Amino acid sequence: MVEVLRYTAFAAEPGGGNPAGIVLDASTLSDAEMLRIAQEVGYPETAFVTGTTDRTTSVRYFSPAAEVPFCGHATIALAVVLAERDGPGARTFATAAGDIALDATVGADGAVQVAMTSVEPDSREFDATRLFALLGLTADDIAEGYPVLESFAGNWHPVLVLADEDLFHQFRFDPSALAELKRERGWAGTVTVLHPTAPGEYEARNLFPAGRITEDPATGSAAASTGAYLRAIGRAHDGDRIVIRQGRHVGRPSILLVDVPASGGITVRGGATRI
Secondary structure, eight states, X not given: OOOOEEEEESBSSTTOSEEEEEESOOTTOOHHHHHHHHHHXXXXXXXXXXXXXXXXXXXXXXXXXXXXXXXXXXXXXXHHHHHXXXXXXXXXXXXXXXXXXXXEEEOTTSOEEEEEEOSXXXXXXXXXXXXXXXXXXXXXXXXXXXXXXXXXXSSEEEEEEBSOHHHHHHOOOOHHHHHHHHHHHTOOSOEEEEEEEETTEEEEEXXXXXXXXXXXSOOHHHHHHHHHHHHHTTSSOTTEEEEEEEOGGGTOOEEEEEEEOSSSOOEEEEEEEEO
């Protein structure tokens, strides 16, 4: 029997955060077996360790629907598990999206905190007409100075920043139609919708229709992509920390801290606790 650990990452309060399954030895599992386990666990993603060499760990990620190249919250959760087992320090996760740098430290309270630095980010324009239609939005709903782009820091995420707070909280969507658009566009991660709440602070809804899931409570890959997006459009600069609050809409409040350097990968910080 395969042992599956269950952790929640980025929780802002008890009962918050995004749950992830973790399988520490998946070296003999087939793709079909990993997908089946992810479906049985039912969390947004389950991380599978397929090999370890020195301080490099090979990891694959499966949602209940399919394999995904990278998952931020499951990465944080796995890094916490390994730090609790083997001690803190730096290590690398080899993923389908590239190498992810992790640095785990232990705070005065004994809790492990992880700094996760993404692969080299990228961004590009795209035609958002169908996405707007699925979400009941128009181009006029986008906040001034926040162009609609796809942003990459491990997964491609379309990023929409809405000006109106009520609209941000109230828009609805058809999960099956959005899932089909995601497949067509190759968006393995979430559709990221943001609303600015204060300088350097945003509330996020990350849409992720997969199995019984419609919205993600906390999305590390989207947080990294958001940092990359804000840097690309001149809304974040070297040394800035971006605060992202997420999960309120699904009853699992979360907080993600994003550090933006002048260039290169974006760093997302957080912890995880066992469920």
